[in-house]
Amino acid sequence: MAKQYWIGDFFVDLSRNQITRNKQPQIVAPKALAVLTSLAKQQGKVVSQDTLLSEVWPDTIVSPNSLQRSIAQLRKALGDDGKGQVYIKTHSKQGYSLECHVRWQPEPQPQLLTTSKSRLVPEEGKPLKSVEDIPTIFASWHIKLLFFFTTLVLCGFIGAHFATSDTSQSFSVGEIRALTASDGREFASIYSPDGKYIIFHRYSQQECVNNIWAKNLDTQQEHKLTENIDSYGSHSFSPDGKQLVFIRTMDCEQPTIQKKCYQLISMDFKMALREPQPINILLECKTSEIRLPHWLNNNEIALMQREDTQWQLISYSAQNNQSTVLYQVDNGNIVYYDYSVKDDLFSVISIHDDSKYYIDILNSNGKLISSNLINFPPEAQRRRFLVANFSPIENHLIFSTGRQFFTLSFEGEVKNISIPLDQPTFSPNFHPDGNKALVIKGNYDSDIAAIPTNRVKAGTLALAQHIIERSTVAEDSVTVQPNGSLIAFSSNRSGSEQIWLSEQSKLIQLTQFPIDSYISGMHWAVDGSSILANVNNELVHVQLDGTQHHYTTPHLILELLNWNKAHNTALTLANIRGVQKLVEYDLNTSQFQVLTDKRINWADKTDSGQLIYTDRMDKFWLLGRVEAEPIPALNNQGGDNKPFIVKGQIIYGMNNNFELWSFNLREKQLNIIGKLPSNTVSIDDVDNTHIFITARIASKKEVVELILNK
Template sequence: MSEQYWVGGFFIDLSRNQITQNKQSQTIAPKALAVLTYLAKHQGKVVSHDTLLDKVWQKTTVSPNTLQKSIAQLRKALGDSGNVYIKTHAKQGYSLECDVRWHHENDIEASSAQINENEIATSNIDHTAAKKPLKASLGIVSIIAFITILGGIGFNLTTPKQPTKLSIEKIRALTATDNKEFSGIYSPDGQYVVFHRYSAEFCINHIWAKNTKTQQEFQLTKHLGAYGSHSFSKDGKNLVFIQSGSCNQPINQKQCYKLMTLDFNRALNSPQSPRELMECKNSIIQSPQWLNNNNISLLQKYSDSWKLISYSINENKSKMIYTIDNGNIIDYDYSATDNLIALTSIRNDGHLYIEILKPEGQLISSHRINYPEEIAQFRFIYPNFSPLDEQLIFSTGKQLFALSYNGQVTNISLPLDGPMSSPIFHPNGQQMLVIKGHYDSDIIAVTLPETEQASTVQKLNYSVLERSIVGEDKAIFQPNGDLIAYKSERSGEEQIWLTDGKSSQQISHFPIDAYIVGMNWAADGQSILANAIHELTQVFLDGNEKSFSLDHPVESLFQWDSDNQTALVNMRIKGKLKFAKLDLTNSQIQLINNKIVNWTQKSETGQLIYTDHMDRFWKPGPAEDQLIEALDGQGSDKRFVIRNNVIFGVNKGFQLWSYALDDDKFEILGKLPDNLNYVTDVNQSQLLASVRISSKKEVVELIVKE
């Protein structure tokens, strides 16, 4: 272990027992520095009092007060940052919540005496990277210019003291059609953009290519299919992608996944049928990347665990590249230029990490990602490689960030005027692709039929309750009141709104790039619990908010019992989804079962009903959960609601049905519109739902002015 390292902007020199910042050195007791060093070795993790005493004061009997004095000395030496850097965990221990960079003999700086103010200002950057030339200086230009053209002014990539104004020579929508286009990538020679064009009528897509110079388009696939993201072989001759479809005989999952390949040059002349390489019937595969060794990397999921695998075309077999025992993989990207894999994961401490791997699985580095204030603590990020040296790039929607290999995040943008995907760069680093989208949905009230339906299924009458040109959904009735709460993007961000049928008002104030996954009224109708950016917030009708401090991200909020302050949720624990009951008074978690739960509700009598990943309905039994056989084949992704012990659901044919839990009576009530998203609430006479008006995505190319 090196005798010199950085903790944030402080240089630690164990050989001199000194902590230095801005040329000012302090001599610290060796045992105190030993405590700091041990915490630095386990940065971001809680180290118990006993462990620190055993490791630092080996074979010496000391009181716990000795450790507290060392912590106090360290915090004093670290100044105002001391309490932030060294965090106390009640009855557990301490953790170092700051970036640590170890100093080696071949670093640019020879000793702490040579540290100057400029080096301190950049101490969070890996100095070994300074010896490596930029892969493409215009990569920085392209990123800065991207934001400049959208924001209308310049911005600063690394130092706010020296803003740089640049411009874009051209910005063009490559796929400006009435269709939905997405998953755009460049061919290795940069001549073509390959993308998906979605058919709203059939809910599947073709793969297309476009010549970036002539603008000529080519349909590559002969038949429509549910095709996923794609990747080129190194020579640009072949494409690889995932095709999903219903399993002929579903066992563990409804969808089966095939790894497909397509001859790109032949498809440019006439559409082709892709060739199957392998099929997965009991696992999910996604995100194929064609490696330089001609193998294909993939993410594969069994149950709730992801692993990174490598598939050999020649041997027709796969092997595991990387997995995480106490956590889960979130996403990855591959750089053919550097022959490296960048992988994001969530660990058992609940934090996100960035790992750099070789394609064979050798781990080069692993660092916790240090989120800035602009990014919510539980938000997942999906970075791509960039022309910046040892930095990736990602978008959170309206903001763009750089992520260094050592986990440092830098905001390199002003807020954008609309959400865009993370950029994918052209091989020359002077152009980039982003996916830009627009989504519009309305809230409708469906009139429930008063009498039993005729033998033929009739269309149900409905009226539009809330309409704008952006997404609006999640409408829920106020208990014992006349208000309806719903989610809307009409103010620029997803927020909670209220309507009395005549006028609407916004009551929440979530930050930029917020998104809401579940909301429920309190029993008294005076507040709403919302899952915004994986955190629970209680929003009161007067606009006041109360946040609940949780150790794990909430993936979905299903239902809230405000009287007992408990919630039914899907939580991500050690990176894996768990169906649980959450006590909001003490943050205690009670796991309900080990199944993958898509949606759940409780009846007024407290009976729990849920659907699994195969859209089957279940209810608790005396010894084990029981399948509701009467609802076999009636499940879908349109969710369900419960009122007066009656389940209201929607099947794949968009038929609204009811099922009485008391007498097992099942009835088809009528036909809902085909553009239904999902049902959200029901009362005695009406069903609330959201319908899709338009959903559009396009591939946009940005070109840097030389």
């Protein structure tokens, strides 16, 4: 059989394990190519999973997950994200089919290269014209000379282009080394300016405290720098490495418009290595939010600051106790920024008035040098958060979507790079000399429990007895089928987040979303026939046979809150020009309506269509015909941004004391039902007899060092 063939404009070369398009080859695993070849031989026909497993893995016992991973690899290589299924189509409970036309490449015949009518075959297999096909005009000497110089310039341009654009060849990992191995959860790791220490947070789940730690990379000795002073954000060193600055988040003593207050704190690093140091408050914000401090080369401190909904980049001088606005986006918003000490530049990820991502490069004074639209490949599109940091590759940043890493050029071009990591990671922070980087690697483990309501009331609750879905990774977002026996939930147990169905002890994986997918809200249709889910910031309608319909919305969907199947409207939190808004979409017409300009934490609707929401102070509001009215009985019942659910005319929620409560909108009566376990993350659903919750089991995060190949 031929070892080369075409699928549309993709050239498949089995001898090289490559799929090539527009002279851009991709290396694909041999087993995945074997699956593709089996489908190509039966082009247009459904090939069962059993057939594919027996052909590709003969005399070997493998799980269907191996086949699913190969299909996912092929879709990625073909630019087919599985939504439209242009190339490889899934037939629920039947198998797969290759939908695109296949052209088999004849085996090349050995022949001598001559100057007569021999035909040269390039890498992708497309024949060149013979010598006799070239117009005779090139016989003229001056045309020959022009052709020579044109070719020389063109080759130089192409060579320069690929030398600078193929960044994936400039970044590869030679070794992966774990740096921390405690029972705590580590995060926000950076190197000291001299590269001798790493600094990181460590949260102890047993003691429920967080501290900043330092580790000497030569001696492996660890030092606790702080003494239980609440929660922190990221941190940064002064240019001389003597001071460390970070942000402390705490409950406001007398909240006015927000519950959390923010302090910018500095610390003498050398003294803290000897013993934990008292804090030195440089700046305190009670009506705005600050995050991401970076100590600049001019000894000022850059911060992101938000007042109401607008983020801006500011520079704060501790010496003068004054701040200056460096940059803000008109009719848009800042998402993230990084600062390069080496180049004295800012990179700003922003969303502009077209609701699209841009990369803005600024000098240290905030002057805009360039602003470019970010061109995402299919596997990195529609991401809720884009955390891109400066990298050793000139004029490029690097970001992670979980188990995939990407380079981002100053011009907005994104390319996938392969890093051998088996667990989700956060975007890397690089060593001052650029030869290694720190990432946070690990898994979050949560389970689903169905707790009898009478057990909650009686206070005789043993959580372990009521776990209904358990694995070593995250299960959450449980929702019960109306008028049925199915339970739907999301889980990472197959390697990426998918929708699963459970009926007693029988489990079915309903979806096959691509790698690094995440689900933020899902709801059953009233008749229990289908599910609407928010997958990768996009609304997806999933039938019980696995078929899907993807809705195109002009904005990123951050959370799906409610679905009215009768009117086919979706209540969502959406990202509009970089600002979170409460939005209702008409899925039939793609029209949308912003329901309020307030900052909303959570919202839901009653069966009669009444809207209930919580604001940034966790106060409950009922939207009436003219204006929103507060629900005073629910003051102090909202918890810190905790979600609530509405069933009929009853609201169910959990407060900060983990008390489960209900509130009847008709009778205006609050009922404290009982106390839930302290590791309850959220209340997901309620039926006549049970409360369905997500419970946190463990969160293992550790600092890992990537040693780069030189």
